[in-house]
Amino acid sequence: MSVISRVLLGLKQDRFFLALLAGLLIFSVVQPARIASYGTLVDWPTIAALTGLLLLTKGLELSGALHALGRTLVESMGTERAAALFLVATAALLSTVLTNDVALFVVVPLTLRVCTITGMPATRIVIFEALAVNAGSALTPIGNPQNIFLWQRAQVPFTDFIWHQLPLVASLMAVLLVVTAMAFKGRRLAVLAHETVSLDKRLLVVSALLYLPFLIATDMHQAGWAAAAVLVLFLVLRPRVVADLDWGLLLVFVLMFVDLRLLAGLDSVNQLMRGLGLEQPTHLYLASIGVSQLVSNVPATIALAEFSTDWRVIAYGVNVGGFGLMIGSLANLIALRMTDDPRAWKVFHLYAIPALVVATAIGYALLFL
Template sequence: MTATIVGIFLIVYLGMILGGLPFFQLDRTGVALLGAIALIGVDAVSLEAAAGSVHLPTVILLFSFMVVSAQMRLGGFYGWVTHRFASWSYGPSGLLGALMVGVAALSAVFSNDIVCLAVAPVLIDACQRRQLDPVPYLLGLACSANIGSAATLIGNPQNMLIGQTLRLPFFGYIAEAAVPVGLGLFAAWAVIAWQARGQWARSTRAPDALVGAVNSGNDVPLDRWQTAKGLMVAAALLVAFLIGPWPREHVALIGAGVLLLSRRMHSTRTLGLVDWEVLVLFMALFVVNHAIQQSGVAPQVISDLADAGLHLDQLAPLFGATFVLSNLVSNVPAVMLLLPLAQHEMAGPLLALVSSLSGNLLIVGSIANIIVVDAAARRNIRLDWRRHAQVGIPVTLLTLAISAIYLAARVHFLTTGA
C-alpha cells in the first residue's frame, strides 16, 4: 500500500509541476482531486480520515474572503480605484508608483488574484487613453499584487493556511512582514521604472471599438452602496482580527453571510465569482498530503536529508526549499509540504514571505501573473515569458534578499536579545 500511496503522490505533484498531465484534459485542481479520489478508492485513506484531514478553518477563511472580494468587484470598486489612479497628474514613473502602492494595499486585504482580474483590463484602457505603454504597468500590477499579498495573513491562500495552521497572531505577522514588503515594493518599482525609462509612451493606440468591447465586459460601474457595504464588512473583519478574541474563520464566515444577505444583489452573482477550483484544490491536497504523512515516507525522507546534512527544519534550508518548491510545484502545494517543518518561531513568517515573493520569478509562479498576461493577450499586447522574466527575476532576487537579511536580523535579535 505504501508504494501505491507514493505513486499517487508523485503523480499528483508531477501534475503540480506541469500544470496538468500529458494526454489528459486536467489542470492542477483536476489532478489533485483525482489523486484524492484514487487514495480513497484504494482504501489508502478512509472517507472519515479524508474529511478529517481537510483543515476546515483555512477553507472557511478562504471562502469567506472570496465572497468579500466578489462583493468589491461587483460593486465596481476595483475599476473605480484604477481610474482614480490613472486620472492623477503624475508622471509615468509616479503613476506606476501610485498604482503599485494601491494594488499592494488592496492585495493585502482582498485576494491578489481577484484584484488582478478586476484591475488588469481597466488598467490597459487607462494606459491607452493616456498614450502610455501598458506593459510596465501590467508588470507593476502583477509584482505589487504578489508582494502586497505577503503583507497579511489574508492576502493569499498560502498565507491563510500558514496563519491558521500555526496560529500566528494577525497583527504580529503584519509587524514582521511590513519592512520586507515595504522595501520589496520599492525595489520592484525601481526595477520596472529603470527598465522603462524613456520608453513610457505607446507608439500606437488600440482601436476604439476594441477598447469599448473590453470595457463593456470588465469595467463595472461603481455602485456606492454595494462598495460601502463590502468596505464596512472588510474593515469590521480587520478590527476583529486585530483586537477580538474570536476565531478568524468564524468572524469571516459571519461577514460573508452579511454580504450574501442582500435585497439588490442576488447571491448567485456573488457565489459565481468564488474560485471553487481553488477550494477544491486545497481540500484535495490536504487528503494527498495526509496520506503521505501517515505512510511514514515523508518523515523518513526528512530524516534521511537531515542525516545527509540538510536540516529542513532550520531556517536557511527551509528558505531555500520554499523558494525552489514554490516555483516547482506552485506556492500552495509547496507550503502544504513544508508546514510540518515549521518549528522555529520565525518559520511561519519565512514561509509566508518566501512563498509569496517567489511568485514573481516566472509567469507560472503565480495565478496573478497568469491573469495579467492573459488580459494582455486578449488585447493583443505582447507580454511573453522573456519580457516578464526581465522584471520578474531581478524583482524576486531583490525582494528575497531583503527578506533574508531582515529574517536573519530578527533571528539574531531573538537569539541575543540585542
C-alpha cells in the same frame, strides 16, 4: 448558465485542479482506508477565512467603486512613468487587504483599458503588477492564501504578523518601485476615451462596513461563524455576489490540503523532507523558496508546515518564492493569462527570475544577518 454549470466548466479547463483531482484519485486507489479521513485533512478555518474575504472583495468589486476610483486617479496622471508607478503601487496596496489574486482581478482589467487608450506597454505593466502583488500581499495575514494559512495555524495576533513581514515587504517594494521608474518613460499621457462606471452604493457600504468586523472575528479564531454570517447577508441583499464568487478556487484549495497532507504522510516523502535538515532555519528558508518554484507557494506552505512550526521563516521563504518561475505563485499565472499576449511568459521571466535572486538575498539578510 447556472452557478454549478459555470464552476464545473471552469474546473474542466483548470489544469491545476485536474492534476489535484488526479492525485486524489491515485491516493484513493492506493490508500482506500484513508478516504474516510479526507475531511479532517482540510484546514477549515483557513477555508472559512478565504471564503469570507473572497465574498467581501467580490462585493467591493461588483459595487464599481474600485474601478471608478482607479479610473479617475489614472486619468489624472501626467506621464507614463507616473501612471505605471501608480498602477504598480495600487496593486501592491490592494493586495494587502484584498489578497494578491483579487487585487489583480481589480487592477489588471483597468490597466488593459488604460493601455488601450494611451498606448502604454500593457504586458510590461501587468508583469510589474504581478510582482507588486506578490511583494505587497506578503505584508498582512490576509494578503494571500499562504499567509492566511500560516496565520490561522500559528494563531498569532494580526499586528505581530505584519510587524514581522514589514522589513521584507518594505525592502522589496523599494526595489520594485525604483525598477518601475527606470522601466517606463516620462512621456506625456494622452487619454483618448472616457467610460461611465455605475456605482452600487448599497453594496459598497455593506461590503466596506463588514470588512473590519470580519477581520476582528477571524483574528479571534471565529472565521467559520463570520464567513457564514457574511454569506447569509449577501444571499439576502445581493445574491449576485455569492453567484459570482470563485467557488472553484475554494475547491482547489480544499484539494490542495488533502493531496499535500496525504503526500506528506508517505514514508518516502518524510524521509526526503527530513533529509533536508528543515530543523535548521537557513535550510527551511531555502527549501521554502525551492519547493515554491516547483509546486507554487501555497502548496509549498501547506507541505512545509507539516515538518516545521517556524512560521516566521516559512512566511519569508514562501513569499519570496512567489517570484522566479511563473508557477511560484498562482497570481503570476492569473496575471499572464489576463494579458492575452503569447510573449508575456517569456518577458515575465526576464524580470521575475532576477527578482527572485534579489528577494532571496534580502530575505536571507533580514532573517539571519
